[in-house]
Amino acid sequence: MAKLRVYQLASQYEIPSREFVQILNRYNIPVKNHMSALTDQQVEEFKASFDPTKDRRAEEQVPKKKKSNSSKSTSKKASQKSQQESKPTSKKKEKKPDKAETVNKTQAASELKTQDKTEPKKKKNKKASNPHADNKSGDQSNRNTNNRNKKNRKKKSKKSNREETIKVKDHSKKGKVSHSVYKKKKDEKKSEQAKNKVYEIPESLTVGELADIVGANATDIIKTLMMAGTMATINQTIDADTAQLVCDELGYEVKVIKDEDVFEKIIEEYDEKETGNEVSRPPVVTVMGHVDHGKTSLLDRIRKSHVTASEAGGITQHIGAYTVKIKGKSITFIDTPGHAAFTAMRSRGAQMTDIAVLVVAADDGVMPQTIEAIDHAKAANVPIIVAINKIDKEGANPERVKQELVDQGVVVEEWGGDVIAVPVSAKKGQNIDELLEDILLVAEMEELKADPDRPARGCVIEAQLKKGKGSTASMLVQQGTLHIGDAIVSGTTYGRVRTMVDDKGHRIKKAGPSKPVEISGLSGTPEAGDDFIVMPSDKEARQLAERRQEQEKNEKQAKSSVSLEDLFSRIKEGEMKDINLIVKADVQGSVEALSQSLVKLSNDEVRVNVIHGAVGAVNESDVLLASTSDAIIIGFNVRPDKNALEAADHEKVDIRLYRVIYDAIDDVKQAMEGMLTPDYVEKVTGEAEVRSTFRIPGGIIVAGAYVTDGKISRTDEVRVVRDGIVVYEGKIGSLRRFKDDVKEVQQGYECGIGIEKYNDIKEGDIIETFVNEAVKREL
Numbered sequence: 001m002a003k004l005r006v007y008q009l010a011s012q013y014e015i016p017s018r019e020f021v022q023i024l025n026r027y028n029i030p031v032k033n034h035m036s037a038l039t040d041q042q043v044e045e046f047k048a049s050f051d052p053t054k055d056r057r058a059e060e061q062v063p064k065k066k067k068s069n070s071s072k073s074t075s076k077k078a079s080q081k082s083q084q085e086s087k088p089t090s091k092k093k094e095k096k097p098d099k100a101e102t103v104n105k106t107q108a109a110s111e112l113k114t115q116d117k118t119e120p121k122k123k124k125n126k127k128a129s130n131p132h133a134d135n136k137s138g139d140q141s142n143r144n145t146n147n148r149n150k151k152n153r154k155k156k157s158k159k160s161n162r163e164e165t166i167k168v169k170d171h172s173k174k175g176k177v178s179h180s181v182y183k184k185k186k187d188e189k190k191s192e193q194a195k196n197k198v199y200e201i202p203e204s205l206t207v208g209e210l211a212d213i214v215g216a217n218a219t220d221i222i223k224t225l226m227m228a229g230t231m232a233t234i235n236q237t238i239d240a241d242t243a244q245l246v247c248d249e250l251g252y253e254v255k256v257i258k259d260e261d262v263f264e265k266i267i268e269e270y271d272e273k274e275t276g277n278e279v280s281r282p283p284v285v286t287v288m289g290h291v292d293h294g295k296t297s298l299l300d301r302i303r304k305s306h307v308t309a310s311e312a313g314g315i316t317q318h319i320g321a322y323t324v325k326i327k328g329k330s331i332t333f334i335d336t337p338g339h340a341a342f343t344a345m346r347s348r349g350a351q352m353t354d355i356a357v358l359v360v361a362a363d364d365g366v367m368p369q370t371i372e373a374i375d376h377a378k379a380a381n382v383p384i385i386v387a388i389n390k391i392d393k394e395g396a397n398p399e400r401v402k403q404e405l406v407d408q409g410v411v412v413e414e415w416g417g418d419v420i421a422v423p424v425s426a427k428k429g430q431n432i433d434e435l436l437e438d439i440l441l442v443a444e445m446e447e448l449k450a451d452p453d454r455p456a457r458g459c460v461i462e463a464q465l466k467k468g469k470g471s472t473a474s475m476l477v478q479q480g481t482l483h484i485g486d487a488i489v490s491g492t493t494y495g496r497v498r499t500m501v502d503d504k505g506h507r508i509k510k511a512g513p514s515k516p517v518e519i520s521g522l523s524g525t526p527e528a529g530d531d532f533i534v535m536p537s538d539k540e541a542r543q544l545a546e547r548r549q550e551q552e553k554n555e556k557q558a559k560s561s562v563s564l565e566d567l568f569s570r571i572k573e574g575e576m577k578d579i580n581l582i583v584k585a586d587v588q589g590s591v592e593a594l595s596q597s598l599v600k601l602s603n604d605e606v607r608v609n610v611i612h613g614a615v616g617a618v619n620e621s622d623v624l625l626a627s628t629s630d631a632i633i634i635g636f637n638v639r640p641d642k643n644a645l646e647a648a649d650h651e652k653v654d655i656r657l658y659r660v661i662y663d664a665i666d667d668v669k670q671a672m673e674g675m676l677t678p679d680y681v682e683k684v685t686g687e688a689e690v691r692s693t694f695r696i697p698g699g700i701i702v703a704g705a706y707v708t709d710g711k712i713s714r715t716d717e718v719r720v721v722r723d724g725i726v727v728y729e730g731k732i733g734s735l736r737r738f739k740d741d742v743k744e745v746q747q748g749y750e751c752g753i754g755i756e757k758y759n760d761i762k763e764g765d766i767i768e769t770f771v772n773e774a775v776k777r778e779l
């Protein structure tokens with residue numbers, strides 16, 4: 001059964017709703033306005049204890065006037081009458097409610113409060129909220145009658161529709177009339193259909209908007225509101241409770257969507273919706289590859305040789321991306337080379353790259369960062385084009401590069417695969433056009449499309465604070481067209497596009513799909529990879545940005561990436577079908593052995609994937625890849641560097657470090673079975689940098705070290721790390737400050753450290769101390 005509303009109960013006692021709200025509050029029933037719903041229990045308890053004669057004494061003034069007017073009219077009418085008598089209200093005040101105004105809980109509550117405090121104010125307010133009271137007393141009494149007949153109203157209104165149709169039918173002798181009957185029937189059918197639907201409404205909306213959503217006549221809504229004692233205009237804002245009540249009355253089923261869900265919905269609908277007006281857009285390309293293989297040289301070469309004469313007039317700006325033209329078609333290059341930027345963007349959910357150009361130096365071949373780049377591109381599901389660079393160099397061997405690529409699962413066309421490889425020389429400008437044409441070819445196959453006529457969407461390439469300009473952000477338009485003056489939200493910032501400059505330094509007024517631009521006008525500096533969305537108004541942009549700020553705050557506190565501990569529960573809940581791992585080890589043999597053993601742990605329920613395996617310390621790029629791919633990092637005989645630790649902390653990525661391969665396999669296995677219950681957790685206590693070494697009597701090599709972090713304690717365990725790889729783990733043999741033995745040395749001090757049973761310490765090594773702390777077993 002539908003819940004009883006305050007006004008309905010009020011009408012049973014013939015007490016005005018506003019007064020009744022106060023009475024209910026005095027009975028400790030915390031209702032806010034006449035639309036508030038009451039539970040059955042509240043109604044029962046209230047009815048049992050409420051004595052209308054006794055409990056309404058506080059409102060004595062009102063009943064008095066009620067008597068003086070007519071015994072049947074309500075006290076509400078009486079008080080309105082009294083307003084007329086006591087003080088004529090200015091026209092301005094009468095008009096006020098006609099403007100868009102919220103009839104919500106707060107307003108109703110505050111009005112009530114004001115009424116309590118001072119009589120004159122009460123009059124003004126009442127007047128303001130009932131503009132028709134002066135000249136529409138007839139309406140008012142009608143309303144009261146209607147209130148009394150409320151129970152029958154719904155039935156009646158439906159019935160009257162039917163009756164009308166029948167009436168017309170009775171007179172339907174002529175074709176014209178029967179046509180109108182037909183039309184009416186059709187309308188009825190339509191409205192019946194409409195009534196069977198569930199409409200979604202926001203937390204607050206205007207009467208007109210509600211009419212639009214459910215497809216009802218605004219007049220009907222206004223009438224229904226009037227019957228419930230609320231005078232509203234078409235532009236007036238009503239809250240969801242009110243809207244829901246009106247729709248109940250009119251027979252429309254509605255569901256209230258929270259404001260944040262409304263924003264989400266706008267975003268989702270936009271993403272999903274194809275307008276049918278999509279046209280081809282230029283591809284967006286990222287250049288990746290191993291250090292020194294020529295990424296920057298290639299990007300420079302492309303930019304310099306493909307800026308047309310007309311464009312060259314402007315000074316090329318660094319805005320993080322640029323567009324070149326080849327055979328009348330455009331290509332946009334993200335001009336910050338490297339996968340760190342690429343993954344940083346992906347970790348923020350942005351996928352701006354359509355194609356990855358993998359630069360491999362022909363004289364050097366596939367190197368660790370080449371593999372990393374391949375893994376990143378694969379994880380992002382982005383097609384690769386290989387640019388085999390430096391073919392002008394002596395010792396260049398493109399065929400060897402192709403062979404090495406096969407080992408990484410990248411099979412070029414000549415070898416029967418589907419990856420295009422182009423031998424180029426960034427230095428000499430050889431085959432650059434060919435590379436660009438191949439990019440266009442791949443783009444064509446990818447069928448990259450966008451509708452330029454939609455409000456713009458895209459993402460931030462980079463953003464900074466510029467002197468005299470405030471926050472500027474380089475943005476890539478991915479959908480629609482961005483215009484000067486557009487209200488936008490970007491990440492947690494918002495504003496209006498004040499200025500817009502393209503990569504050639506030209507001030508422009510609009511930018512279409514795949515176009516990079518630098519804009520100003522934002523309230524803050526968004527982060528690379530943040531999205532940007534054009535909103536219908538400044539107000540909505542600000543609201544969405546504020547909501548995101550709040551969400552970000554909450555998420556920071558509760559971000560959960562995958563960890564070995566929660567692996568089992570996520571598998572059980574069906575949340576995980578794949579376990580993604582990144583394996584880093586000291587030597588290639590270990591990477592392979594560990595990876596193979598881990599993959600073999602796959603069972604019917606879950607598959608174990610090693611999405612990236614490489615030699616070397618765990619770095620920031622590994623962490624970002626883990627974050628974007630929901631992966632756990634398994635390190636064998638390696639350590640994370642500082643940036644990686646910071647990133648892991650920020651992204652909440654689980655890094656597991658092992659000294660025994662079997663332990664790593666066992667942990668993953670046990671985690672999959674829900675048996676992982678670590679008793680000890682390692683805590684790093686200090687770090688010292690070896691700045692020199694010296695030999696002491698007995699041939700022992702001691703490190704002259706500087707404590708860079710925490711403190712080095714004589715009793716802590718110690719490990720020696722060289723280039724991110726653990727070369728020894730053991731105990732401290734001696735710890736000295738000058739000539740004295742000491743128990744500990746704090747950060748910022750120098751000391752001598754000898755390591756038990758280890759004589760191979762070298763300058764540049766990192767000495768890390770740690771303790772194993774007992775932790776509670778987890779259930």
Ligand SMILES: Nc1nc2c(ncn2[C@@H]2O[C@H](COP(=O)(O)OP(=O)(O)OP(=O)(O)O)[C@@H](O)[C@H]2O)c(=O)[nH]1
Pocket residue numbers: 289290291292293294295296297298337389390391392393424425426427428
């Ligand atoms: N001979 C020859 N040298 C090249 C070519 N391309 C780049 N180089 C040289 O290789 C070196 C590295 O080039 P960069 O473009 O800086 O390489 P990168 O990959 O951007 O390097 P990082 O930014 O450090 O990752 C420079 O000395 C270039 O002059 C080429 O096609 N031929």
